[in-house]
Amino acid sequence: MAELHPLPPSPQYSDDVRLARAKAFADELARRRTVRxxxxxxxPRAVIEACLRAAxxxxxxxxxxxxxxxxxxxxxxxxxxxxxxxxxxxEFYGRRAPQAWLDALAPLGxxxxxxxxxxxxxxIAVFYxxxxxxxxxxxxxxxYPHESTGIACxxxxxxxxxxxxxxxxHTPSPMAFLNALLGRPKHEVPYLLLVVGHAAEGCQVxxxxxxxxxxxxxxxxxxxxx
Numbered sequence: 183m184a185e186l187h188p189l190p191p192s193p194q195y196s197d198d199v200r201l202a203r204a205k206a207f208a209d210e211l212a213r214r215r216t217v218r219x220x221x222x223x224x225x226p227r228a229v230i231e232a233c234l235r236a237a238x239x240x241x242x243x244x245x246x247x248x249x250x251x252x253x254x255x256x257x258x259x260x261x262x263x264x265x266x267x268x269x270x271x272x273e274f275y276g277r278r279a280p281q282a283w284l285d286a287l288a289p290l291g292x293x294x295x296x297x298x299x300x301x302x303x304x305x306i307a308v309f310y311x312x313x314x315x316x317x318x319x320x321x322x323x324x325x326y327p328h329e330s331t332g333i334a335c336x337x338x339x340x341x342x343x344x345x346x347x348x349x350x351x352h353t354p355s356p357m358a359f360l361n362a363l364l365g366r367p368k369h370e371v372p373y374l375l376l377v378v379g380h381a382a383e384g385c386q387v388x389x390x391x392x393x394x395x396x397x398x399x400x401x402x403x404x405x406x407x408x
Contacts, residue, residue, distance in 0.1 A: 210343070210344065211340060211343065212392070213343075214339070214340075214343045214349075215348075215387045216349070216350050216351070216387070217348035217349065217350055217377075217381045217385060217387065218292075218298055218350055218387075219298070219381065219382040219385040219386070220298050220301045220302040220303075220348070220377070220379045220380065220381065220382055221301075221379065221380045221381065221382045221383065222301055222302075222303065222379075223303065223379065223380045224303050225303045225304055225347060225378065225379060225380070227253075227255070229345055229347070230253050230304055230306070230378070232341070232345070233338055233341040233342050233345060234251050234253065234306075234338065236337050236338065236340075236341035237249075237251065237334045237335070237337050237338035237341065238334065239337065240330065240333045240334035240336075240337050241330070241333060242326070242327075242330035242333070242334070243324070243325030243326030243327065243329070243330050244325045246311075246314075246324055246325060246327070246330070247330075248310050248311040248314075248324045248327035248330055248331060249308060249309065249310050249311075249327075249330070249331045249334050249373075250308075250309045250310075250311075250366065250370055251306055251307070251308055251309075251338075252306065252307040252308075252309070252364045252366070253304055253305075253306050254304065254305045254306070254307065254364075255303055255304050257300065259363065259364075260299060260300040260305055261300045262363050263299055263300075263305060263307075263359075263360070263363060263375070264296055264297075264299035264300045266354075266359040266363060267296055267299060267352070267354040267359075267375070268294055268295065268296055268299075270354040270355065270356065270357075270359070271293075271294035271295075271296065271354055272294045274294070274354070274355060275293060275294045276294075278355075289388060289390075290388050291388065296352070298350060298377050299352070299375075299377065301379075302350075302377045302378060302379035303378070303379045303380075304377075304378040304379060305375060305376065305377055305378070306338070306375075306376040306378060307360050307364055307366075307372065307374075307375050307376075308331060308334075308335055308338075308372075308373045308374040308375075308376065309360070309361075309366055309370035309371060309372055309373060310324075310327045310328060310330070310331035310370065310371050310373050311324050311327055311369055311370055311371070312324060312327055312369065312371050313369050314369065315367065315369055321369075327371075328373075331373050332373075335351075335373070335374055335376070338376065339351070339376070342378055347378055347379060347380065348378070348379060348380060348381045348385075349376055349377060349378055350376070350377035351374055351375075351376060352374070352375040352376070352377055353374060353375065354375070357372035357375070358372065360372040360375065
């Protein structure tokens, strides 16, 4: 059993302050939008590092932390990633995607061209370990690696938005080219390619709405006393 130590102290808020903070955070995240039109404005590495630290604080199955993040700002590497991703996307849009999927994407105006992959100052490739690296010829099992990495990506996106940056979750399929281009081992599985930077001046986004709270959540509360 792991050694235990006291829970680090947390700020003590009144319920009113706690509610105000929760509403302010919800309002901040409600302003987040997926961005496909980026400026080439640089973003300091230190900002990306701080956001990755936030991602690395995510809970994970058996605390195995099965994720790895590769942050890329090298223009040559970004160009190689774009070329590989667009090749897969052309196959997707031209041959692999069922018509129902293409119809669902149509209102967003997406296609096989991904200029943001070499315009945005940073790309973050996310991998998860399905199994650990072999030790003495044995594979170490990972518990809930997909779910754990998804939680970490959610924290990462929130942290980047909180830092004033725009993001795009890009998932070309298949993504095995990420292992080859970024030198990651075979036991790591590509999960996501996150585009990070500043929205271009005059950037526009689709006019979409989000579901209301009563459409995404329900409550089962104890009956009122008396």
